[in-house]
Amino acid sequence: MTNNEKAELVLRGADVVTMDAARTVLTGADIHIRAGNIVAITATGSAPPDARTVLDARGCIVAPGYVNAHQHLTATPLTRSLVPETVTGSESIFGWAVPTHAAVEERDDEVAAMLGAVECLRRGVTTVLEAGTVAHPDAVARALRRVGIRGRVGRWGSDSPGMPGTGPVAEVLAAQEANVRAIGRDEDDLVRGWVTLVGHDLATDELFTGALELATRLGTGATWHMSPHEEDVVAYAQRSGLRPVEHLHRIGALGPNLLLGHALWVDDRELDLLLETGTAVAACPAAYMRLGQGLQRANRYPEFARRGGRLALGSDAHNASDAIDLMRAAWLLCALDRDQGGPDPLRADETFALATCGGAAAAGLAGVGSIEVGARADLVVLDGADPRWVPRSDPAMQLVWGDGGNAVRDVVVAGRIVVRHRQVLTVDVDALRAEAAERATALRARAGLEPLPRWPVRPAR
Numbered sequence: 405m406t407n408n409e410k411a412e413l414v415l416r417g418a419d420v421v422t423m424d425a426a427r428t429v430l431t432g433a434d435i436h437i438r439a440g441n442i443v444a445i446t447a448t449g450s451a452p453p454d455a456r457t458v459l460d461a462r463g464c465i466v467a468p469g470y471v472n473a474h475q476h477l478t479a480t481p482l483t484r485s486l487v488p489e490t491v492t493g494s495e496s497i498f499g500w501a502v503p504t505h506a507a508v509e510e511r512d513d514e515v516a517a518m519l520g521a522v523e524c525l526r527r528g529v530t531t532v533l534e535a536g537t538v539a540h541p542d543a544v545a546r547a548l549r550r551v552g553i554r555g556r557v558g559r560w561g562s563d564s565p566g567m568p569g570t571g572p573v574a575e576v577l578a579a580q581e582a583n584v585r586a587i588g589r590d591e592d593d594l595v596r597g598w599v600t601l602v603g604h605d606l607a608t609d610e611l612f613t614g615a616l617e618l619a620t621r622l623g624t625g626a627t628w629h630m631s632p633h634e635e636d637v638v639a640y641a642q643r644s645g646l647r648p649v650e651h652l653h654r655i656g657a658l659g660p661n662l663l664l665g666h667a668l669w670v671d672d673r674e675l676d677l678l679l680e681t682g683t684a685v686a687a688c689p690a691a692y693m694r695l696g697q698g699l700q701r702a703n704r705y706p707e708f709a710r711r712g713g714r715l716a717l718g719s720d721a722h723n724a725s726d727a728i729d730l731m732r733a734a735w736l737l738c739a740l741d742r743d744q745g746g747p748d749p750l751r752a753d754e755t756f757a758l759a760t761c762g763g764a765a766a767a768g769l770a771g772v773g774s775i776e777v778g779a780r781a782d783l784v785v786l787d788g789a790d791p792r793w794v795p796r797s798d799p800a801m802q803l804v805w806g807d808g809g810n811a812v813r814d815v816v817v818a819g820r821i822v823v824r825h826r827q828v829l830t831v832d833v834d835a836l837r838a839e840a841a842e843r844a845t846a847l848r849a850r851a852g853l854e855p856l857p858r859w860p861v862r863p864a865r
């Protein structure tokens with residue numbers, strides 16, 4: 405122990421995938437936790453597990469909690485699989501997403517975020533960055549704190565006519581600043597504010613640069629969407645004659661505190677600019693494939709990562725990838741690159757890093773993504789008794805190719821056990837499920853949207 409104080413929690417006897425700089429895997433380790441942080445890692449039994457709580461993880465694998473760097477937590481968790489597969493990208497946004505968001509009530513945001521956060525935890529995600537379609541950021545921050553997940557929350561920002569919450573640049577930026585200050589900026593806060601624009605072609609140059617300056621001034625990060633599809637490329641050709649990332653570079657709106665959502669359709673010059681400016685990217689492979697946005701046609705992520713690019717993974721939305729599943733994102737990115745047949749494809753160990761330490765670094769999250777003394781105690785216990793883990797060979801390959809996030813048994817966030825034996829402990833999940841179903845029906849009615857299932861669905865007679 406680092407001093408004489410007792411640990412509050414000890415995870416006992418696991419094989420620990422540390423994701424430290426050397427990527428050490430420790431067998432038979434005890435992880436000692438106090439005040440939300442890891443204070444010691446010892447051989448099991450060498451220091452008595454003298455803690456208020458001992459979580460028996462013998463036979464299990466403990467990994468750092470996964471970082472979901474792009475997740476819509478409001479509205480879409482309540483309209484899961486509502487948007488038909490057959491609509492175009494802009495129909496999906498303007499015909500379905502915008503009416504839904506326009507009809508969202510504060511409690512909808514809160515319930516949707518709780519539902520999304522519960523889904524995150526059940527899949528091993530311990531940090532989630534809301535992707536910026538929030539109407540009631542306070543409610544979402546409250547929801548994340550209640551569920552006990554680490555998060556970053558921004559509010560939907562745009563100065564484009566017709567968009568929710570639109571207004572003059574100064575007004576939009578003032579709302580962004582008020583939001584960050586209200587949610588909090590303290591390093592130790594579980595949930596912190598984030599500067600978030602919708603992005604695409606839905607902001608003026610002044611708003612893009614103002615948002616990035618604001619994030620720098622407030623000591624936080626900024627996120628917006630760009631180029632998940634070719635439509636942004638076409639829009640920017642008309643707007644300035646440049647590619648989207650080139651345009652952002654010309655106006656000074658790239659940099660290390662920008663976590664760009666997507667940047668899938670980038671050319672050589674844009675890729676160079678992202679690398680030169682240290683701009684981070686959150687990739688959501690399952691969403692691009694499900695929406696037909698062109699991961700197989702435009703994928704530069706492996707090259708970006710290999711050249712030192714700051715890459716993180718996300719699951720996007722419940723009408724895009726449909727499931728919060730970081731390991732599915734990792735699996736897809738790795739599998740597709742390997743299938744291309746190139747000389748140096750992504751490996752499982754590199755891909756797992758994108759879901760943990762690499763993703764955390766890309767998103768500028770200090771102390772998250774690895775299991776080391778001094779790090780945040782955000783941990784996932786994978787059930788070693790699950791057949792997926794019998795027998796054991798290369799843990800990296802088993803994590804990405806074999807486990808796929810299915811063996812998550814327990815989850816610890818900031819030293820608090822939030823999932824135990826696959827049950828979320830922090831909220832009444834049955835009550836949440838009932839309220840979510842009720843609110844989903846009411847929300848769809850207000851938005852004038854109904855599911856159009858392909859199969860006839862009727863009560864049994």
Ligand SMILES: [Zn+2]
Pocket residue numbers: 474476535629665720721
């Ligand atoms: Zn998004």
